[in-house]
Amino acid sequence: MNEKQLEIQLNVPENASYQMVEVDKIRPNPFQPRRIFDKKKLAELADSIRESGIFQPLVLRQPIAAIERYEIIAGERRYRASIIAGLTKVPAIIRDFSDETTREAAIVENLQREDLSPLEEAEAYQAMIKELGLTQAQVSERLGKSRPYIANYLRLLGLPTSVKELLQSGKISMGQARTLLAVKQERQLEKLAQRTVQEGLTVRQLESIVNQINATKAPKAESKTAQQRKSPFIREIENQLAERLGTKTLVVAHSKQKGKIEINYESMSDLNRILELLHISLD
Numbered sequence: 001m002n003e004k005q006l007e008i009q010l011n012v013p014e015n016a017s018y019q020m021v022e023v024d025k026i027r028p029n030p031f032q033p034r035r036i037f038d039k040k041k042l043a044e045l046a047d048s049i050r051e052s053g054i055f056q057p058l059v060l061r062q063p064i065a066a067i068e069r070y071e072i073i074a075g076e077r078r079y080r081a082s083i084i085a086g087l088t089k090v091p092a093i094i095r096d097f098s099d100e101t102t103r104e105a106a107i108v109e110n111l112q113r114e115d116l117s118p119l120e121e122a123e124a125y126q127a128m129i130k131e132l133g134l135t136q137a138q139v140s141e142r143l144g145k146s147r148p149y150i151a152n153y154l155r156l157l158g159l160p161t162s163v164k165e166l167l168q169s170g171k172i173s174m175g176q177a178r179t180l181l182a183v184k185q186e187r188q189l190e191k192l193a194q195r196t197v198q199e200g201l202t203v204r205q206l207e208s209i210v211n212q213i214n215a216t217k218a219p220k221a222e223s224k225t226a227q228q229r230k231s232p233f234i235r236e237i238e239n240q241l242a243e244r245l246g247t248k249t250l251v252v253a254h255s256k257q258k259g260k261i262e263i264n265y266e267s268m269s270d271l272n273r274i275l276e277l278l279h280i281s282l283d
Helices: 003-010 039-052 078-086 099-112 118-132 136-143 145-158 163-166 174-180 186-199 202-215 224-229 231-247 269-279
Strands: 020-024 060-061 070-074 089-095 249-254 259-263
Touching: 003 259, 020 145, 039 078, 070 078, 070 089, 070 099, 078 089, 099 118, 099 136, 118 163, 118 269, 136 145, 136 231, 136 269, 145 174, 163 174, 163 186, 174 186, 174 202, 186 202, 231 249, 231 259, 231 269
Parallel strands: 060 089
Antiparallel strands: 020 089, 060 070, 249 259
16 A cells, blocks of 8 residues: 555544444554553543544554554544543544555654654654565655655664663753764763763764774775776665665675675664564574
């Protein structure tokens, strides 16, 4: 289902017929990319619902054999606020969605509505790649965003857990997080992230420090001449691998039959992300 078809399914006309569904027969969507719901905003929405009711019905998935409850496709904030407001039933439109459409609808609906945190947005793009089998280019096309925009968000998933927490809590910005990704050593990256918070470093100040760190440790890059000698076929393989894995890749041919593939990773967290994409488990 393309994004236009999803919009038709998710947008509820004012005159659409709906039914009242008991809240205890509804469950959140397991593919919901949002992890944190602002308590203050939920309380404000609950007050509005108590005062005026719900103007826009929820969109629910028809129960399937294995799940006896309706599944939220669109409207989880309204659902949560309704519970806070003490409602026992909510208005809902029932749709017959497949698992794949449910995944895509949950992601697209949230990306189009209330702001997600940078990490939640990155995880939503990652879910479209991993769960729906899309490339970065296809995600870009479906959502109307540039490929560099998608790639920059996906790179955030390679941050160490402690730095992700700083980003999620708003203690560092996305610009600062992206700058920190240029630090190759994970422990050094974590220390610099803490320093950024403690000293209130701006992105420009942080860039200057990162450049100093990397100045003495810059790896010897593949020469421009060597890159130009590569066949269009090899360059296309590199581009497709980079798209799929969300990181720089190099294909080095030693002969017509042999060579190697180099996959860059920024940290152990980024390595784990790449291993997941490749369906490699070390358990």
